[in-house]
Amino acid sequence: MSDGHLLRPPGARDEAEFLRRCLQCGRCAQLCPFGSIFLEAGFDPRTCGTPRIDPRRTPCWLCMRCPPACPTGALRPVTEMAKAGMGRAWLDKARCSTYEGSILCKTCHEKCPLRNTALIMDLGMFPVVTDACVGCGVCESVCPRQAIVTLPRAALPPGAGGGTP
Amino acid sequence: MTRPPLRAVRRAVQIGVALVMAAVPLANAAGVNWISGNFLALDILGLPLGDPLAAAQVAASARGIAWPAALGAGLAMGLALVLGPVFCAYACPYGLFSEWAHGLARRLGRVRPGRFPQNGLAGRAVLAGAGLAVVGLWGLPPLVNLVSMPAAYSRLWQYALAGALWLPLLAVPAVLCVEVLAGARLWCRFVCPQSVALALAHRLAPWGLGLAYAGKRCTCPPGARRCLAACSLGLDPRRKAPPAACTNCGDCLDACRQAGRALRFRLGRPATGLSATDSTSPAGRL
Numbered sequence: 001m002s003d004g005h006l007l008r009p010p011g012a013r014d015e016a017e018f019l020r021r022c023l024q025c026g027r028c029a030q031l032c033p034f035g036s037i038f039l040e041a042g043f044d045p046r047t048c049g050t051p052r053i054d055p056r057r058t059p060c061w062l063c064m065r066c067p068p069a070c071p072t073g074a075l076r077p078v079t080e081m082a083k084a085g086m087g088r089a090w091l092d093k094a095r096c097s098t099y100e101g102s103i104l105c106k107t108c109h110e111k112c113p114l115r116n117t118a119l120i121m122d123l124g125m126f127p128v129v130t131d132a133c134v135g136c137g138v139c140e141s142v143c144p145r146q147a148i149v150t151l152p153r154a155a156l157p158p159g160a161g162g163g164t165p
Numbered sequence: 166m167t168r169p170p171l172r173a174v175r176r177a178v179q180i181g182v183a184l185v186m187a188a189v190p191l192a193n194a195a196g197v198n199w200i201s202g203n204f205l206a207l208d209i210l211g212l213p214l215g216d217p218l219a220a221a222q223v224a225a226s227a228r229g230i231a232w233p234a235a236l237g238a239g240l241a242m243g244l245a246l247v248l249g250p251v252f253c254a255y256a257c258p259y260g261l262f263s264e265w266a267h268g269l270a271r272r273l274g275r276v277r278p279g280r281f282p283q284n285g286l287a288g289r290a291v292l293a294g295a296g297l298a299v300v301g302l303w304g305l306p307p308l309v310n311l312v313s314m315p316a317a318y319s320r321l322w323q324y325a326l327a328g329a330l331w332l333p334l335l336a337v338p339a340v341l342c343v344e345v346l347a348g349a350r351l352w353c354r355f356v357c358p359q360s361v362a363l364a365l366a367h368r369l370a371p372w373g374l375g376l377a378y379a380g381k382r383c384t385c386p387p388g389a390r391r392c393l394a395a396c397s398l399g400l401d402p403r404r405k406a407p408p409a410a411c412t413n414c415g416d417c418l419d420a421c422r423q424a425g426r427a428l429r430f431r432l433g434r435p436a437t438g439l440s441a442t443d444s445t446s447p448a449g450r451l
Contacts, residue, residue: 019306020226023219023234024316025206026323030193039320041329046306048331049320071206071213072223072231 005155006052007137009037010060010084011067011075015154021074024049028066028075036060053086055137055150060086062113062136081113087135087152089119091127095147098126108139108148170422171415175254179261186258186319190326203319204257205310206234213237217362218293219310225301242362246370250363253353254414257360259314259337263350266341267397275348281399285354286364286409293358313359314340314352350398354410368409376407376417377431384425392428395420402428 005015009028012018028051029037036058037051053060062084067075078084091108093099098106108127112119118133129139129148137150186204193201201208206215215237223231241252253260270276296309310316317337324331344351353360367373380403385391392402395416400408402417413430421428 016304017227020304021223021231023206023215023223023307024310024320025202025215026190026320027202027206027208029323029327030190030201031198033196035194038327038329039323041324041327041331043332045308045311048333049310050306069201069208071202071208071215071233071237072220072227 005152006040006047006050007055007087007135007150007152009051009053009066009075010062010064010081010086010134010136011070011078012086012153013074013076015152018074019046019050021072022050023072023074025071026051027069027071031065031069033063033065034058034061037066053137055140059137059141059150060084061138062134082117082132082134084134084136085153086137087150088131088133088156089129089135089137089139089148089150091129091139092147092149095145096127096143097145097147105144107142107144111138111142113138170419172419175414176261178255179258182256183258183261183318187322189319190323194326203323204315205313205319206237208237212240214240216310216313216316216359217242218297218359219307219313219316221297221362222300222307222309225297226304226307238362242366245363245366246373248374249367249411249413250360251374251413252363253357253360254412257315258318260353260412262337262341263344263353264397266345267348267350270345270348273345275346277348278393278399280347281349281351281354283399283401283408284410286361286368288355289358289361290365292356293361296358309358312356314357315359354398364409367411367413372433374413374430374432376402376404376411376413377429378403378405379427379429382425382427384427391420391424392417 008018013021026039029039036053040047040050040052042048062081064079064081064084068077068079097103104125106121109115109119109121113136114132114134118130119139120128120130122128135150135153140148140150189200199210204216205219206213213233213236215234217238220231220234220238223234244251293309299305300308311333314337317334320331321334340352383403396402397416398410398412400411402408402411418428418430
């Protein structure tokens, strides 16, 4: 993860407010049917016990079951995928097979839960991540060249999208 | 038919709760979701239950009421208003381990009556209040949750499912070892901030379950009080008002049943002016 920021589950508020509200009950992690959410187990007293997602381990498939389960509103009770607001994916064209010209790979586009909005195919061939990306990390997890990295919303530069509510 | 000792019933409930809470993450992973969460916030068939101090920290820090958590805390407080801090005696896994550790300390001869002061709620209340104030004033995460022993037990299983060990959990056996050496349940008596709200509710409510002591019935010689020896918290139940730290566990009642039956549960407080020697219970023996 970049700059120590953690990728939070769908509906997470801004990091500071999220940390103030997260009770560390783990319900979001327990109710995730894909095992995408796990609890931070470090020694940082501010973050240990809080939920996070590591796309390289298991991405979030945007089933949207966790936000309504949060008892404190640390996760806003959103149910629409497009409002998950977790972060944003960034594509390194230098590593992407399609941009490199070696093979025509559409894996990220085919797996994106918000394909054709969050991830579009320019000229029908070249994957482009748009501001509609919510940072679920699916594209990062499936990219065979590891050309994609998902940045948490807290790590994004201003105006970079990321499904900011 | 003879009634089973309350202690046996209580122990069965304690172990049952500990097993259920250990099974929750496994059940959730298997798709069984009628119960989820941990001792900080629990959801059972849609009914929220929660730690009042945890909910208070979130409310103070976020400057707003988080309703599901607040409702869960309210239900826990309501239970404490009627039954007292029975969570500590009947549900808290750390309480169970602490009692077992105390039993070991007894066998090792480390328990010395009177080694520690009788009162402990005031110190716990100061600790909880200070923690709540710090969290609220500086807008911090609910840091006092880190010293919640029941939450630590829940987290053990939540992390284990993810294949991780949260090293601060090792503090729990360390504290238990200290309690064995000290011969007293130090954490529950003098530290645990999570139980303060429940104990205060029990202390301040004019109704609710509590102990009643009828001095005339006591048959124990002064130097061999069964009730004092039975109380793992080292409290003296022979008072007009039950000790503030009493959790209504009933161990003293079980001990007293073997003698004069001078102790019993009652609903409500003794009427003003009633002496400790002739108190009667409007509810009868429970």
